Amino acid sequence: MQxxxxxxxxxxxxxxxxxxxxxxxxxxxxxxxxxVQHVSARSDNEWIKLLNKKSNLTIKEADEKEKIETGNVYxxxxxxxxxxxxxxxxxxxxxxxxxxxxxxxxVLFESAAEAYKDKLIGxxxxxxxxxxxxxxxxxxxxxxMAIIQDPETAESPIMPASAIAxxxxxRQAVQLDxxxxxxxxxxxxxxxxxxxx
Amino acid sequence: xxxSGLEEVSQIQSKVLNNEKYAYELLQELSITVTEMFRDENxxxxxxxxVIPILKTYPFLKIWHxxxxxxxxxxxxxxxxxxxxxxxxxxxxATDFNQHALNRAKEGIISNALMREYTSNYxxxxxxxxxxxxxxxxxxxxxxxxxxxxxxxxxxxxxxxDSVFAEVHLILCRNVLxxxxxxxxxxxxxxxxxxxxxxxxxxxGTKESLxxxxxxxxxxxxxxxxxxxxKKY
Numbered sequence: 231m232q233x234x235x236x237x238x239x240x241x242x243x244x245x246x247x248x249x250x251x252x253x254x255x256x257x258x259x260x261x262x263x264x265x266v267q268h269v270s271a272r273s274d275n276e277w278i279k280l281l282n283k284k285s286n287l288t289i290k291e292a293d294e295k296e297k298i299e300t301g302n303v304y305x306x307x308x309x310x311x312x313x314x315x316x317x318x319x320x321x322x323x324x325x326x327x328x329x330x331x332x333x334x335x336x337v338l339f340e341s342a343a344e345a346y347k348d349k350l351i352g353x354x355x356x357x358x359x360x361x362x363x364x365x366x367x368x369x370x371x372x373x374x375m376a377i378i379q380d381p382e383t384a385e386s387p388i389m390p391a392s393a394i395a396x397x398x399x400x401r402q403a404v405q406l407d408x409x410x411x412x413x414x415x416x417x418x419x420x421x422x423x424x425x426x427x
Numbered sequence: 428x429x430x431s432g433l434e435e436v437s438q439i440q441s442k443v444l445n446n447e448k449y450a451y452e453l454l455q456e457l458s459i460t461v462t463e464m465f466r467d468e469n470x471x472x473x474x475x476x477x478v479i480p481i482l483k484t485y486p487f488l489k490i491w492h493x494x495x496x497x498x499x500x501x502x503x504x505x506x507x508x509x510x511x512x513x514x515x516x517x518x519x520x521a522t523d524f525n526q527h528a529l530n531r532a533k534e535g536i537i538s539n540a541l542m543r544e545y546t547s548n549y550x551x552x553x554x555x556x557x558x559x560x561x562x563x564x565x566x567x568x569x570x571x572x573x574x575x576x577x578x579x580x581x582x583x584x585x586x587x588x589d590s591v592f593a594e595v596h597l598i599l600c601r602n603v604l605x606x607x608x609x610x611x612x613x614x615x616x617x618x619x620x621x622x623x624x625x626x627x628x629x630x631x632g633t634k635e636s637l638x639x640x641x642x643x644x645x646x647x648x649x650x651x652x653x654x655x656x657x658k659k660y
Binding site for chain 1: 551
């Protein structure tokens with residue numbers, strides 16, 4: 231299997247989407263998942279603990295310098311940007327807001343694209359701003375796979391629609407791999423990450 | 428931006444090797460100077476509740492803000508000390524290796540872009556006064572009151588290459604070490620341990636830890652969640 235990690239960007243409507251994803255993924259899911267969900271700077275991580283209780287995988291906040299490992303779903307801590315280093319560990323930064331957000335999806339996606347190149351899957355889900363648009367394009371430019379939630383099926387269509395528009399427009403347009411409903415995205419992720427038996 | 432005027436990144440190399448001033452300027456550009464007032468209100472709340480009572484037992488106080496950047500946290504600390512009646516017997520050493528940032532900090536001119544956050548952070552942290560009583564507004568900046576500046580010593584200090592300069596009661600170094608690798612973190616933690624009095628307090632950022640350094644055993648946890656540590660006797 232080509233892929234080594236999945237990054238997911240999600241904003242408003244994300245709690246329902248993440249609840250669905252975390253309970254639908256099997257315990258033997260073969261690659262790590264790293265998620266930016268926009269939350270208020272003051273959000274504690276109680277909601278992450280709740281997600282973890284309903285999941286077959288370990289869902290946790292990403293820690294400074296933590297090594298990224300299979301079996302885990304990592305969530306960016308509130309009020310920090312989350313980046314991935316070339317040695318597949320996390321870095322946290324308190325740099326300025328990007329797209330009015332910290333954590334920002336673009337920041338995660340662009341650093342993940344550099345670290346994983348063509349071994350990365352990027353997913354943009356429901357949300358009502360345009361964070362993630364640049365990042366998903368960067369993932370495609372470096373050979374990764376881009377999956378976007380079908381805006382018509384998203385709780386908030388703006389963010390996935392903006393990601394689609396960003397990828398398809400401009401002189402350096404990139405081809406998107408999939409535009410699907412959330413249910414189909416989860417099925418697809420399970421299918422393409424299945425190890426060869 | 429010092430890079431402007433160059434056509435390729437590779438041109439930086441010879442300039443850095445041959446021009447000391449250029450190398451210094453580049454370093455300043457690359458250093459990270461973002462900081463906020465009362466970032467993490469729960470930390471400042473814990474500081475008031477758990478650390479201030481300890482500080483009140485000393486006849487005079489030395490506090491070190493390591494990596495203070497443009498000074499927002501040092502001013503936050505000065506405000507708390509003033510409200511707690513401690514400021515007049517305190518010296519705050521606010522250090523950074525970025526002289527541009529230090530110069531700005533010294534002037535006490537802070538961008539008001541995040542003023543709304545600062546104000547609610549301050550209020551939620553247990554602030555006792557109207558936040559606006561600590562500054563004067565001017566265009567898109569605020570200017571901190573003179574009375575907050577009088578006991579702050581702004582000094583150029585490099586955490587990696589400079590050594591102990593004072594024995595202090597409290598060190599704040601929040602969200603600086605996240606930018607350092609493990610080797611550098613250990614080096615800086617050694618410096619902190621040597622700079623603190625016995626029973627002195629160390630405050631790190633809420634996502635920073637002592638656990639993976641050689642110095643975890645040297646401290647007890649005063650507030651585990653807010654990463655406030657007390658040096659053992």
